[in-house]
Amino acid sequence: MRLTCTVNGDRHEVDDVWEGESLLYVLRERMGLPGSKNACEQGECGSCTVYLDGVPVCACLVAAGQAQGREVGTVEGLAGPGELHPVQEAFLEAGAVQCGFCTPGLLVATDDLVRRSRAEGRRPADAEIREALAGNLCRCTGYEKILDAVRLAADRMAGEAR
Amino acid sequence: MSTPTRTPAGAPSSVGGPGGRIGDDAQRPDGVLKVRGEFAYASDLWMDDMLWGVTLRSPHPYARIRSVDVGPALAVPGVHAVLTSDDVPGEKVYGLELADQPVLALDVVRYQGEPVALVAADHPDTARRAAARIVVDYDVWEPVTDARAALGHPTWNQVHDAPAAVTELSRESAHLHPHGNLVRHLKVRKGDPEPTADVVVVGEYEVGMQDQAFLGPESGLAVPGEDGGVDLYVATQWLHVDQRQICSALAMPPEKVRLTLAGVGGAFGGREDLSMHVHACLLALHTGKPVKMSYNREESFFGHVHRHPATMRYEHGATRDGDLVYVKAEIFLDGGAYASSTPAVVGNAGTMGLGPYVVPNVHVDCYGAYTNNPPCGAMRGFGSVQTAFAYEAQMDALAAELGMDPVELRCRNAMELGSETPTGQVVDSPAPVAELLRRLVAMPLPPEPATGDDVDLRHMPGGVSNTTHGEGVRRGVGYAVAYKNVAFSEGFDDYSTARVRLEVVGGEAVATVHTAAAEVGQGLVTVEQQIARTELGVDAVVVHPKDTAVGSAGSSSASRQTYVTGGAVKAACEAVRGRVLERARGLVGRPAGDLRLDGGKVVSDLEGVALPLADVLGDDAVEETVEWRHRPTQALDPDTGQGFAHVQYAFSAHRAVVDVDTELGLVKVVEMACTQDVGKAINPQAVVGQIQGGTAQGLGLAVMEEILVRDGRVQNPSFTDYLIPTVLDMPPMRIEVLEYADPHAPYGLRGVGEAPNISSGPAVLAAIRQATGLPLRRVPVRPEHLTGT
Incomplete structure (x- = not known):
C-alpha cells in the first residue's frame, strides 16, 4: 500500500508498505529516520515514543496505515539542523545519556511533559515527572540523572514564551 | 570496500572543550548525536540492496536432530539463502574459553533457542515466514535442569523445605558433553581444615537467573569484501575476541575478517559471547550481498547468555566477640548448555565469595555445571553478585546470633590495607x-x-x-x-593497545586516539579524550572509530577499560609527548628540562619558552602505538586456590x-x-x-x-x-x-x-x-x- 503522512513538518509518501508493518518500521527502514528506537517492539519500553497528531505514542504499536494523513513528530524533529532543543541540552548537561538507546523516546516524553506543565504555567513536581516517564525504560542510568535533566529543562523552558 | 549508508559514527573532536580533562565532568563526544537521534546504533545500519537475516531456533531444550529440510523455505519468493551447519566452512563450534557451542546446531540441541538454521531474504518478515517453513525432525530428550543433579550432588532442604536427596542421572543422555557435566570446580583451602567456633550459623541461598536487558538488541551488518573477506559492523564488547572466533568458523585469516564497532545500546556482559556475528557473515559471504541481522526482544532473550542462577550453602563460625573464625561454602552455578565464561565466573565466585572480610580458615568449593537451561555467562558483577546475597545474609544472621549490630560486625571483620584475602593475596592498596x-x-x-x-x-x-x-x-x-x-585475573595476559597521533590541522593542534575498546554507553570515549587532553595539553581530541585495524584493547568487561585502555592511552600519549618535547629541545637549543605541553604549545616556566606546536611539528604528525599491561597476576593453585590472582x-x-x-x-x-x-x-x-x-x-x-x-x-x-x-x-x-x-x-x-x-x-x-x-x-x-x- 501507499502511505502518505507528515513527519517533522515534511510530507512523506512511501510505496510498497506491507500491511503488517508498524509506523516504527516505516520510519526507520523506509523513511530513513532511525532516531526512534526498536528496543522491545511491543509497547513496553517507550524507546520508540513519537508524537502522533501531537500525542505521544509508541510507534511500534501503531500500524503504518493508522498514520495515513496524520502528523508524526520524532526525535529528529525536536531541533533544527545544528541546533539543540532545551530538553536535549539538559540531558547532555545532566549526564542523563549513557548508551543513549532510551534517550530519543525519553526526550519526546519529556518534551510533552514540560510543554503541558508550561501551558499550565507551572513546573512539574517530581512525582509527576516519575509518572510521566514511567513508560520509558532505561537500563544504564538508574533514572536519577534523567530526573535531573527533566528538572533542568523545565526550569529553562519555564522562562521561555509559551 | 563499500561502507554502510549509515556508518558507525566516529566521535567528533573537541566536545567539552578545555574543561574536559582528568577529574572534570567532561561531556560525551557522542552525546549530541545521541540526543539528536543521529547516532548509528547497530540496529540502525542500512545499505542499498541489503538482505535481512533471521535465525531458526530450537523449540526444545534437549533433542537429537534426525533431519532438516530447508526446501520449503528456499521456495519462498524473496529468499536468497537458507544455511545450516553444513554451510559452516571452518570450525563448527566456538566459545570464549572453551570451544563447545555450535555455530549452528550439529546433531544435538542442548537448550531452547539454540540456532539451527539461517535465512536471508529481502524483507525481515519474508525471512521469518520462510524460517518457519524449515522442517526439523527432533527426537526430544528429557532435559537436565538442575545444576547439582547434573553433577550428582545432593539437593539441600532449606530453600524449598524439601528433603535432601540425590538425583540419579543414570541415562546416557544425561551427560551433556563428552567431558561430562562439570565445567569447573574451584577449591579454596586455607588454615585449619577442621576449625571450631563458639557461634555457628548455617544458611542455604538461591539466586534466580537475571538478564542483562540491554535496550539495543543484538544487531549488525555484514558486508562481503572484494577480496573474498567480510566487513562486520556490530555491537559488541570485545572486537578482537569476536574476530578470533569468526575467523575460526569461517576458516579465514584475520586480515579478511574486519570488524568495526557499531553503536552499542548497552551491554552489561551480554555481548561478550557471539550472537549474530558469524551468522551474518555466513549469509553475506554466501549471497554476495550485505546482510543485516537484528533480533527482536523475544529473540534477544534467547540470543545472549544470562547471569548464572546459584544455589549456595554457607557456614560461618565466629568467636563470642564477633571475630570470624572460619567460613565453609559450597556454591553451585548453573552454566546452562555451553561453557561461555563459566570457568571465569566460577573463579570469581570462589575467590571472592566470602566478601571483603578477613577469614583465617576457609573451605570453599565452587562448581560450574552444564545443564539444558539457557547458557549463562557474563553479567555485571560476574559471580560476585550471587555470592554477595549469601555472605551478607550470613553476616546479618551471625550478628543476630551474637546480639551485635550488623554494621559493627562487618567493620570488626573488614578487610583493610595489608589484610590477606581467602586466597592468600595481600591487599596492597x-x-x-x-x-x-x-x-x-x-x-x-x-x-x-x-x-x-x-x-x-x-x-x-x-x-x-x-x-x-x-x-x-x-x-x-x-x-x-x-x-x-x-580487570582479568588468574594469570590472563590482560592488555590494551592505543595509537595516539598529534598533528596540527588548520593551525590547531589535534590529537587522535585510536583504540579497539568498545564504547557500550559507559563513557570510555569521554575518558580517552580526557586523558589525551591532559597528557598532550590540547583541546581537540578525535576518537577514531573502534575497529580491528588497531591491536586488541581487551574486553569492555570486569570494570577494566578505564584502567587498562586508559593506561594504554596514557602511555601512548607519554610516548608522543616525549618525541614532541625532544624536537622542541632541538629547536630551543638548550636543555630546557621542564618542558611540557599546554594549550597547544610547548611551555617552559623556568626559561619562558612558549613554542606553538605548529612551529615544532610543521606538517609532521607524531604517532605512537603502545601495548600496555597491568602488573601480571597468577593462576590459582589447583588444590588450594591460593595465589596472586x-x-x-x-x-x-x-x-x-x-x-x-x-x-x-x-x-x-x-x-x-x-x-x-x-x-x-x-x-x-x-x-x-x-x-x-x-x-x-x-x-x-x-x-x-x-x-x-x-x-x-x-x-x-x-x-x-x-x-x-x-x-x-x-x-x-x-x-x-x-x-x-x-x-x-x-x-x-x-x-x-x-x-x-x-x-x-x-x-x-x-x-x-x-x-x-x-x-x-x-x-x-x-x-x-x-x-x-
Missing part, C-alpha cells in the same frame, strides 16, 4: 571497607512514612493501585558491602531503606545510599552515573528480575513478563565517592562499574528482612515469599 560502612551510617535517614491524611499513595508500596494507606506497612533498613576484582579490588557499600506491605508482600524501596572508593574519579559525573545504574540493576535482581525457566523452557521472554526497574521503582539515592589512590594504577583509579551492582541487592534484602523478620533465602523476593501464601 587502600581497602576502606569499614569507612564505607561508617559513612553510610552517618548519612541522614529519609523521613518516616506518612500516615493518615498525609499519605501520598505514590509513596506507598503498591503506589496508586491504592492497596494500602499505611496499614501493615513496616519499614526496614539494611546494609551490605561488596568487593570485586577489576587479582590485580585490583573495587569496594562499595549500600544502605537500603524499604517499606514493606506485609499483608500483600509489596516492597517499596524508599531510598538507596551508596559509598564507593574509586581511587580517582576521572569523570565524576560518569562515575556517579555508573553507581546509580549499578544500584538499579542490583535492586532489580533483589525484588523483580528473573528469567523463569521451567523444564528448560523460558517462561517470560519479553519486557511484559521480565520486569526491570522503571523510574517509579527507583528511589532517590545518596552517593559519596571516595578517592583513595591505588598506587599501582594509572592516576590511582579503580574500576567503578560493577561494585555498586553487587552491594545494592543484598542491602535491599537485608532491609526487607529487618522489616519482616523473615529469613528470605531466595532472590528475587516475590510477594508470596513475604506473605507465606
Whole structure:
C-alpha cells in the first residue's frame, strides 16, 4: 500500500508498505529516520515514543496505515539542523545519556511533559515527572540523572514564551 | 570496500572543550548525536540492496536432530539463502574459553533457542515466514535442569523445605558433553581444615537467573569484501575476541575478517559471547550481498547468555566477640548448555565469595555445571553478585546470633590495607571497607512514612493501585558491602593497545586516539579524550572509530577499560609527548628540562619558552602505538586456590531503606545510599552515573528480575513478563565517592562499574528482612515469599 503522512513538518509518501508493518518500521527502514528506537517492539519500553497528531505514542504499536494523513513528530524533529532543543541540552548537561538507546523516546516524553506543565504555567513536581516517564525504560542510568535533566529543562523552558 | 549508508559514527573532536580533562565532568563526544537521534546504533545500519537475516531456533531444550529440510523455505519468493551447519566452512563450534557451542546446531540441541538454521531474504518478515517453513525432525530428550543433579550432588532442604536427596542421572543422555557435566570446580583451602567456633550459623541461598536487558538488541551488518573477506559492523564488547572466533568458523585469516564497532545500546556482559556475528557473515559471504541481522526482544532473550542462577550453602563460625573464625561454602552455578565464561565466573565466585572480610580458615568449593537451561555467562558483577546475597545474609544472621549490630560486625571483620584475602593475596592498596560502612551510617535517614491524611499513595508500596494507606506497612533498613576484582585475573595476559597521533590541522593542534575498546554507553570515549587532553595539553581530541585495524584493547568487561585502555592511552600519549618535547629541545637549543605541553604549545616556566606546536611539528604528525599491561597476576593453585590472582579490588557499600506491605508482600524501596572508593574519579559525573545504574540493576535482581525457566523452557521472554526497574521503582539515592589512590594504577583509579551492582541487592534484602523478620533465602523476593501464601 501507499502511505502518505507528515513527519517533522515534511510530507512523506512511501510505496510498497506491507500491511503488517508498524509506523516504527516505516520510519526507520523506509523513511530513513532511525532516531526512534526498536528496543522491545511491543509497547513496553517507550524507546520508540513519537508524537502522533501531537500525542505521544509508541510507534511500534501503531500500524503504518493508522498514520495515513496524520502528523508524526520524532526525535529528529525536536531541533533544527545544528541546533539543540532545551530538553536535549539538559540531558547532555545532566549526564542523563549513557548508551543513549532510551534517550530519543525519553526526550519526546519529556518534551510533552514540560510543554503541558508550561501551558499550565507551572513546573512539574517530581512525582509527576516519575509518572510521566514511567513508560520509558532505561537500563544504564538508574533514572536519577534523567530526573535531573527533566528538572533542568523545565526550569529553562519555564522562562521561555509559551 | 563499500561502507554502510549509515556508518558507525566516529566521535567528533573537541566536545567539552578545555574543561574536559582528568577529574572534570567532561561531556560525551557522542552525546549530541545521541540526543539528536543521529547516532548509528547497530540496529540502525542500512545499505542499498541489503538482505535481512533471521535465525531458526530450537523449540526444545534437549533433542537429537534426525533431519532438516530447508526446501520449503528456499521456495519462498524473496529468499536468497537458507544455511545450516553444513554451510559452516571452518570450525563448527566456538566459545570464549572453551570451544563447545555450535555455530549452528550439529546433531544435538542442548537448550531452547539454540540456532539451527539461517535465512536471508529481502524483507525481515519474508525471512521469518520462510524460517518457519524449515522442517526439523527432533527426537526430544528429557532435559537436565538442575545444576547439582547434573553433577550428582545432593539437593539441600532449606530453600524449598524439601528433603535432601540425590538425583540419579543414570541415562546416557544425561551427560551433556563428552567431558561430562562439570565445567569447573574451584577449591579454596586455607588454615585449619577442621576449625571450631563458639557461634555457628548455617544458611542455604538461591539466586534466580537475571538478564542483562540491554535496550539495543543484538544487531549488525555484514558486508562481503572484494577480496573474498567480510566487513562486520556490530555491537559488541570485545572486537578482537569476536574476530578470533569468526575467523575460526569461517576458516579465514584475520586480515579478511574486519570488524568495526557499531553503536552499542548497552551491554552489561551480554555481548561478550557471539550472537549474530558469524551468522551474518555466513549469509553475506554466501549471497554476495550485505546482510543485516537484528533480533527482536523475544529473540534477544534467547540470543545472549544470562547471569548464572546459584544455589549456595554457607557456614560461618565466629568467636563470642564477633571475630570470624572460619567460613565453609559450597556454591553451585548453573552454566546452562555451553561453557561461555563459566570457568571465569566460577573463579570469581570462589575467590571472592566470602566478601571483603578477613577469614583465617576457609573451605570453599565452587562448581560450574552444564545443564539444558539457557547458557549463562557474563553479567555485571560476574559471580560476585550471587555470592554477595549469601555472605551478607550470613553476616546479618551471625550478628543476630551474637546480639551485635550488623554494621559493627562487618567493620570488626573488614578487610583493610595489608589484610590477606581467602586466597592468600595481600591487599596492597587502600581497602576502606569499614569507612564505607561508617559513612553510610552517618548519612541522614529519609523521613518516616506518612500516615493518615498525609499519605501520598505514590509513596506507598503498591503506589496508586491504592492497596494500602499505611496499614501493615513496616519499614526496614539494611546494609551490605561488596568487593570485586577489576580487570582479568588468574594469570590472563590482560592488555590494551592505543595509537595516539598529534598533528596540527588548520593551525590547531589535534590529537587522535585510536583504540579497539568498545564504547557500550559507559563513557570510555569521554575518558580517552580526557586523558589525551591532559597528557598532550590540547583541546581537540578525535576518537577514531573502534575497529580491528588497531591491536586488541581487551574486553569492555570486569570494570577494566578505564584502567587498562586508559593506561594504554596514557602511555601512548607519554610516548608522543616525549618525541614532541625532544624536537622542541632541538629547536630551543638548550636543555630546557621542564618542558611540557599546554594549550597547544610547548611551555617552559623556568626559561619562558612558549613554542606553538605548529612551529615544532610543521606538517609532521607524531604517532605512537603502545601495548600496555597491568602488573601480571597468577593462576590459582589447583588444590588450594591460593595465589596472586587479582590485580585490583573495587569496594562499595549500600544502605537500603524499604517499606514493606506485609499483608500483600509489596516492597517499596524508599531510598538507596551508596559509598564507593574509586581511587580517582576521572569523570565524576560518569562515575556517579555508573553507581546509580549499578544500584538499579542490583535492586532489580533483589525484588523483580528473573528469567523463569521451567523444564528448560523460558517462561517470560519479553519486557511484559521480565520486569526491570522503571523510574517509579527507583528511589532517590545518596552517593559519596571516595578517592583513595591505588598506587599501582594509572592516576590511582579503580574500576567503578560493577561494585555498586553487587552491594545494592543484598542491602535491599537485608532491609526487607529487618522489616519482616523473615529469613528470605531466595532472590528475587516475590510477594508470596513475604506473605507465606
